Amino acid sequence: MKFIHTSDWHIGRQLHNQSLLDDQRHVLSQIIELAKTHQVDAVIVAGDIYDRSVPPANAVALLDEVLNQLVHELGITTILIAGNHDGHERLGFASQQMQQSGLHITGPLRQQVAPITIEGQSGSALFYPLPYAEPATVRNVFQCEATSHEEAMIALLEQVKAHDSQGVAKVVISHCFLDGGSESDSERPLSIGGADKISPSLFDEFAYTALGHLHGPQYKGSENIRYSGSILKYSFSEQNQKKSVTLVELDQAGKASIELLPLSPLRDVRIVEGLLSELLEKGISDPHRDDYLMVRLLDTNAILDPMGKLRAVYPNVLHLERTGLMAKSEQLAIRSDQIKKGELDMFSDFFSQVAGAPMSDEQQALMVDIVDTLHKAEEDQ
Numbered sequence: 344m345k346f347i348h349t350s351d352w353h354i355g356r357q358l359h360n361q362s363l364l365d366d367q368r369h370v371l372s373q374i375i376e377l378a379k380t381h382q383v384d385a386v387i388v389a390g391d392i393y394d395r396s397v398p399p400a401n402a403v404a405l406l407d408e409v410l411n412q413l414v415h416e417l418g419i420t421t422i423l424i425a426g427n428h429d430g431h432e433r434l435g436f437a438s439q440q441m442q443q444s445g446l447h448i449t450g451p452l453r454q455q456v457a458p459i460t461i462e463g464q465s466g467s468a469l470f471y472p473l474p475y476a477e478p479a480t481v482r483n484v485f486q487c488e489a490t491s492h493e494e495a496m497i498a499l500l501e502q503v504k505a506h507d508s509q510g511v512a513k514v515v516i517s518h519c520f521l522d523g524g525s526e527s528d529s530e531r532p533l534s535i536g537g538a539d540k541i542s543p544s545l546f547d548e549f550a551y552t553a554l555g556h557l558h559g560p561q562y563k564g565s566e567n568i569r570y571s572g573s574i575l576k577y578s579f580s581e582q583n584q585k586k587s588v589t590l591v592e593l594d595q596a597g598k599a600s601i602e603l604l605p606l607s608p609l610r611d612v613r614i615v616e617g618l619l620s621e622l623l624e625k626g627i628s629d630p631h632r633d634d635y636l637m638v639r640l641l642d643t644n645a646i647l648d649p650m651g652k653l654r655a656v657y658p659n660v661l662h663l664e665r666t667g668l669m670a671k672s673e674q675l676a677i678r679s680d681q682i683k684k685g686e687l688d689m690f691s692d693f694f695s696q697v698a699g700a701p702m703s704d705e706q707q708a709l710m711v712d713i714v715d716t717l718h719k720a721e722e723d724q
């Protein structure tokens with residue numbers, strides 16, 4: 344049994360107001376290619392299919408396109424579960440009708456966990472899709488006392504553990520937060536104050552656990568209890584992560600061997616730091632200058648329209664931090680007599696940029712006068 348485990352597609356997501364739909368289409372078509380080349384028996388998507396419970400129309404169209412290629416054209420069984428970002432009812436629309444065609448979507452939590460048997464080219468496995476569920480939902484559906492996410496998961500797994508798979512390997516699909524997992528800036532917390540953490544040991548007995556929620560690829564407890572991570576970097580905190588999907592092969596005894604298949608983005612997400620002049624010069628010969636960038640400018644002087652200047656070279660600067668200026672203004676805040684100096688400094692930088700030459704002595708004196716008058720007026724109030 345060979346399958347691809349992926350999660351956290353977040354179709355429709357934006358990065359600092361920039362649509363990522365083309366970037367998502369780019370990596371999703373890589374996943375389709377990988378599924379084809381590796382001749383997998385199944386593709387598992389462990390939640391957060393969409394970024395929002397009511398996804399925009401172009402996001403729905405993209406998922407439709409991807410599923411059509413995977414399920415219809417390639418004939419690969421595909422399993423989707425709802426994550427905390429998904430609208431469970433909407434995602435689950437017509438899911439019972441689509442099962443016949445090899446598309447298994449688990450939207451809302453049901454009382455009866457329905458295992459999916461997949462007979463692969465080299466052995467079978469049973470997949471148990473557990474959609475993301477709040478403890479309150481689990482209490483409701485299962486009529487139990489679960490108050491924490493861990494208790495809720497114990498209740499969900501009870502059925503999975505009790506189910507007789509007749510010796511066939513069990514694979515659990517879940518969207519949750521395992522204790523000790525490392526977070527990124529782009530995950531929405533499941534609950535505040537750590538009540539969302541689940542012990543990895545709950546999954547010890549399964550051949551493989553395909554997890555979603557954390558956006559960095561990682562495993563917890565043991566190698567076969569694993570997060571595939573998101574398909575793209577959805578925040579600048581992920582700039583050093585390597586995004587991938589997980590290729591899992593279960594042998595006859597149900598032992599999992601794992602390989603990470605890297606995804607290469609259309610545009611990378613990076614942080615660059617330096618002086619404006621340096622960055623502009625470097626950018627000209629940078630083959631990746633259309634990456635999504637956060638720029639940290641170290642210049643300590645005022646600059647007219649730094650964003651416009653940067654975007655002329657790096658078209659996808661999404662966020663700008665004036666690191667150099669921030670450090671300076673912190674120092675200036677310490678002594679009030681320096682504030683006056685600061686304003687004058689700022690203005691003379693501005694003046695020389697606009698006029699192309701520094702202020703004359705006369706102009707300088709006039710400015711000092713104006714700033715002084717303004718300060719006096721402020722004090723009088």
Ligand SMILES: [Mn+2]
Binds near residue numbers: 351353531557
């Ligand atoms: Mn997510």
